[in-house]
Amino acid sequence: MRFISFAVTAALLGLTSATNSSTSGLLKANGVTLGDWEAAYEKASAFVAGLTTDQKLALITGSSVSSSNGNFSALEFLDGDMGLQNYFFVSAFSLSSALAMTWDRDAIYAQAKAVGSEFYNKGIQVVAGPTSQPMGRTPWGGRNVEGFGPDPYLNGLATGLSTKGYVDAGVIPGGKHFLLYEQETNRTSSGGGGGGGGGGPGGANDKTLHETYLWPFYDAVKNGLGAVMCAMTKVNGTYSCENSDLLMKTLKTELGFPGLVWPDMNGQNSAEGSALGGEDYGSSSIWSTSTMKTLLSNGTLTEARLNDMTIRNLIGYYHVNLDNGLQPAMQDQDAYVDVRGNHSKLIRENGAKSMALLKNEGTLPLKKPRVMSVFGAHAGPVMGGPNAAMNVEGSGPTYQGHLATGTGSGQASVPYVITPYVALTIRAAQDATMMRWIMNDTYSSSGGSTLIQEGTDSTAVSPSYANYATNSDVCLVFINALSGEGADRTELYNEDQDTMVNTVADNCNNTVVVVNTVGPRLLDQWIEHDNVTAVLYGSILGQESGNAIVDLLYGDVNPSGRLIHTIAKNESDYNVELCYTAQCNFTEGVYIDYRYFDAKNVTPRYPFGHGLSYTTFKYSDLAIKTPSATTRAPRGNHTVGGNSDLWDVVGTVSARITNNGTLAGAEVPQLYLGFPDAADQPVRQLRGFERVELRAGQESIVTFNLRRRDISYWDVAAQQWLVASGKYQVYVGASSRDLRLTGAFSLRVKA
Structure with a gap:
């Protein structure tokens, strides 16, 4: 794009003294020093000065515009943090919660930059990420797996580093979800609008909002956040996308955020409320030209605010240098444009870094076991996959295959999945290990069938948990927990899986349990079993998941992952349950996860930050x-x-x-x-x-x-x-x- 350079006065942009208040939220009118955003602001201002009202309205509703200053192609927004959604020849990275479990600044930044580069090279400008929230106020939250965890300091550093990684890759980071979006139940206006977003008398008080939920967005804004997604929910009784206290005062003035605010799906509810409340990018059906011109003509919407909205839609574009003409054109979803590079190596390394060794009684690392038995659906591939149609109606509570990606907005486009079964088979072949498996969470051998014809010297055995576990040098049991966008979790443990673990452990004195989960998964149904000798625990690791897990099991990588949430002994040990009213009060304040456990002296099974090593x-x-x-x-x-x-x-x-x-x-x-x-x-x-x-x-x-x-x-x-x-x-x-x-x-x- 080519621009004509000229000076733009505040009066020309409508930024008069009447709008110059500390809570106006307007760029250059709220006393914020823009620093390295200044050049982008000048470019955006110059372009906006040459637009007609119709062109400004077209630009803020996602249309391309042409003016005497040049042409601007509408920004393309796309999920998600794990990689481009619904694309061929892209990578499936670890989910944010797994990345946070590395407690590794370099790993967090490197993955974000790699994800950003794939967006950039497919021609997408805005990443719908990083995902700071849901943070995990309640362990039953359906989308906790997509965020960086309930500690604001760790969440903030991870959100900030991810923001920087996207910026350095040349794309616009779009942080979400703003703010207090902590559950799926009643998350939309049709469900009352209050869902996970506070609301009603009290809601989330100012101290709680700042010290816990807003804290990570400071890091993100500081590191170059160019867009923010306002949530579907209400905050203290007002829709997030119409909440001027939240968007104009807190985000745009207090934090000095210079970029655009755009709504989550169905997050925009009215033309006037969203425009005055702080939304900058919206639906052309709600912000129709006739509606917006009426608001302008009667003075409800000022020219200053319209200019501000338009500038904010452009400033992130200039800030990450997308105007240099170097970004490839947007690619069709199935175009053979392979943007993966060597990212599989990074995914494998980060996956291994993220898994926490919770328990080890000398079993791990494995050393060429003679007989190894593998159990659980999570060890092998799903019947058909790896990808399925995107589901935003919730999912789980378990996955009948190896869980390597999320669902809804947390679902990656998986090019392949290395399952533990595949990685273990390769290792068994190298080590001359005899390997047996039952990849099912509820298997029974009622028919008494055998693998081969029984004979005097036969290795045949009726396939059952007990039979395969007996006489094995090591038994590996793989379990998972799944949830996703659209519904909250219904359980924090699973009876079928726990029965499988106990049955195997009853017959195998060297039982190792591998857990991949979307949030806290209780272990007390079997953790004290004498024969459960090791537990490896993590989140969702992406396409190289099986390789990463086996790297740890055999000691090719020494475990270093750490928990980002507290694992309780009982469900009742957690202080925040799901809220089933239309509006939820965050009466626990800042006391979630370990801060609550410490305040009430509740003994966890495994504390926040825990992880062992070899x-x-x-x-x-x-x-x-x-x-x-x-x-x-x-x-x-x-x-x-x-x-x-x-x-x-x-x-x-x-x-x-x-x-x-x-x-x-x-x-x-x-x-x-x-x-x-x-x-x-x-x-x-x-x-x-x-x-x-x-x-x-x-x-x-x-x-x-x-x-x-x-x-x-x-x-x-x-x-x-x-x-x-x-x-x-x-x-x-x-x-x-x-x-x-x-x-x-x-x-x-x-x-």
Whole structure:
């Protein structure tokens, strides 16, 4: 596209003093310093200045426009985080929840950049991602698998790094779902509109909204978020896509978000409400030319707001340099344009990094077992696949095949699936292992059939869990849990699968369970069985899933994944259930997942952050460096991503990590802070982590940087992030409950 360069005044764009208020949400009228967005803003402003009203209305409803300044082709939006949906010759990546389980910044960024490159090379401009939320307020949420987990710090870093990866690949990141979209039940206007989105008296209070659900969007906006998808639900009684407090004040002014807001499916409910509330891209049937011109003529919609909407539709395009003419043209879905490169290697590596070893009594890694039996539908391929028509009506509760992708908006276009059965067969052939299998969760051998004719020296045996488990050196049981867009989970454990595990374990003294799940999956039905000797647990790993799992089982990769949610002993241990009323109140506040378990001293089966290794690590030499005093409120410029000094490093915590075992491996030391009482915070919360790879006997000093925002709390009265005076507790450990080192520092706050 070619543009004529000329100066554009605020008056020309309609940004008069009448709109210059701190809560207007209009770019250049809310005091936000655009920084590296400035050049994109100038380009977008110049182009908009040459458009007629009809052309502006066409552009904000997804049509291409031509003007004296040049031509603009409508943006193409597409799901999703796992790769392009409904396309041939693309990759199926791990889901976001699996990626978060790596606790690896480099892995998170690398996958996002790889996903973004596939979008770019297929000619798509906007990724409907990253997906920060649903975060996992309730473990029964149907789409928790699509997000980065319930901890705002970890979720925020993953969302921010993914945003940066998409930007660096040359596409526009479209963060979702904004905001408080935490369940599928009643998620749409036809179901009452309140669903997972708060609402009613109380809803989600301001402190909860900022400290938990809004926190990750700060990271995303700071790292270049160019679009935001507003949810179908209501927030505190108002539709998300019409909520001016949420969109114009909080997102566009407080966070300084410069990009466009577009609605989730059926998220736009009215022309006036959505235009004034903060939506920038919408339906041509709702924002028809006649309707919008009527709103303009009677003064309901100002020219300033229309210009703002149009600029926001363009600014992300310029910010990621899509105007340089280098992006390939949009490809047909089945065109033979292979954009995968070597991404299969990355998918396999990240899949292995993400799986958490929860239990190991010396069984793993496997060493050329003589007889190995494999159980469960999750070990092998589904009857027909790998892809099926997209389902947004929910799914599960289990999948009768190897679960390698999600459903609905979390469904990838899978080119192939390496199942555990395939990867294990190849390994068994190499090791001369005898391998048996029953890939069914409810199998019985009522007919007494055998694999081959029985004889005196025959290897024949009636196929059953008990018979195959007996006399095996190792038994591998594969189980999964599935849910997806459109419906919430109906169970956190499955009786058929648990019966299978127990039956195998009753007959095999070396039973290994492999779990791939869409959220917390309870294990207490069999975890204490004497013969369950190891458990490998993870999310959904994409097309190389079986290879990644077998890499871990045989020790080609040392496990280093960590839980991003708490696994409870009982369903009743979780404090937030599904909400069945039209509007839901988030009365638990910030106390979800481990923050609730810690506050109420509930003992989990496995805590947030837990994961074992085939080696061991020693923690020592805690060191804390912080200022003795700081200002109570931030004083930095109001920038894209909030006050600039919220991002300043104000202190460090370091510790020495030593691999005192016999194998090379990776540890993930985690930093948790306890705040002074005045901040009204949970007992402790994550404020740092690093993944460090160490050879046997090697040690490293790991340093956690504390940003100002990491020691801040949201003050409702001041409507600002403040720092409290007092003593801060410091904990460094291997999980939220395995705290190896403790210390403290004190801060004195100045006015």
